[in-house]
Amino acid sequence: MALKENKRYYWLQLKEEFFTSKEMKLLRRLPGGNEHTIIYLKIMLASLQDSGKIYFENLGHDLAEEISLLIDEDIEAVRMTLLFLTNKQLLTTKDKFEFQLEQVPELIGSETASTRRSRKYRELQKTLQCNTNATERNGEIDIEKEIDIELDVDDRKTTTDTNIQNYYQQRIGPLDGFQFQQLTEYVTSDGMEVDVVIRAITEAADNGKRNFKYILAILRNWKQNGIKTIVQVEDRERQRIEQKANSQQNGHNSQHQRTNVPIWSTEPVKTEQTTEGQAKLAELFAELEQMEKGED
Incomplete structure (x- = not known):
């Protein structure tokens, strides 16, 4: 069906x-x-x-x-x-x-079965409109406006389908009819925004994965996680970056928490003495000798 x-x-x-x-x-x-x-x-x-x-x-x-x-x-x-x-x-x-x-x-021109039914219905309404009085015509005009809205939506869908096809061929390569149907079904059947499908194509191309199955894997993963809008895709990417940053920070902190010994105690002791320091040390030793003689 x-x-x-x-x-x-x-x-x-x-x-x-x-x-x-x-x-x-x-x-x-x-x-x-x-x-x-x-x-x-x-x-x-x-x-x-x-x-x-x-x-x-x-x-x-x-x-x-x-x-x-x-x-x-x-x-x-x-x-x-x-x-x-x-x-x-x-x-x-x-x-x-x-x-x-x-x-x-x-x-190429194309339309969905829904668009075709709407167009034929609108044509029928226009025919019937000629045989109605002014009051009935006003009601039918309202109906026609609703049908026009539906047609506009389908026309936009045709445009976005073309966008998917053109963008895929530009970034990845040739796209056959069956592959095109698989991509558009994520929009028509699963309710994804067209920009989400285009983002999946972008990620594959930017990562050097010019493979149709790779794109399907991305879309399948997003579908399983309930991601249907480009805002949700961007939120997920932001969360992934934050989690990675937090993980790296926690790993850095854990290295310092493995011991209670202060960091300064692990630093090498400087044993070198300057000339001034050696002279000062000699004076102290001399004073100490005089004190010891005095005690004797």
């Missing part, structure tokens, strides 16, 4: 200049250019949930064969499209198994 409620829908948000860009003009001028353009758009759509990534799973002869099965297009047309995209650096790879469509991350 939770997965169904948190389901996210994705779409492409093409910029106004998308089809007038040099790359797209060149693609459309190829033989069968319109077909290649459609293939490119279908590949982008297939990659949305993974932020523009497509994978060669070694099931087909090559990536073109697997993509053609996925989008139901001619294999040779797909191969020609992939060749063009690779040549123009619109499709890149480091290991020949994971590929990145470079334009996709900035073209």
Whole structure:
């Protein structure tokens, strides 16, 4: 049930200049250019949930064969499209198994199932509003305001989700769709602030731990300790620093409490005498001798 409620829908948000860009003009001028353009758009759509990534799973002869099965297009047309995209650096790879469509991350649009339901409800209310009297309309306007508030919250959530994804990729590296879902569930399901997730990413990066499991371990620990806000994270860090300082101070004090002998008694005795001191000591000895003779 939770997965169904948190389901996210994705779409492409093409910029106004998308089809007038040099790359797209060149693609459309190829033989069968319109077909290649459609293939490119279908590949982008297939990659949305993974932020523009497509994978060669070694099931087909090559990536073109697997993509053609996925989008139901001619294999040779797909191969020609992939060749063009690779040549123009619109499709890149480091290991020949994971590929990145470079334009996709900035073209992704998304919304949660909750946002979609709210938007459709608002559209329905606007339709019904046309058929009501003035009094009923005033009531419906209030309802619409409440729905707008809910939509604004979901829109902010979409923005913060993007912040998590962008920040992770900036500090750690590539983030696939499943990893992205795991991070955002700490916000959507566990009620953590987005800044808490970002702080976990920061701690991992600052400690040289560019490992997704390390970040999950931090978040899991905070969740178990009931930490959900950035204020709680900072309070915990302050307490840790204070405890460490107190521990060091107590250890220093305990070293002096192990014995009752004063510290000065353990210091080495200075046996050296200055010339002036030796002369004074000789005078005292001489006086002592005179006193002893007098007594005799």
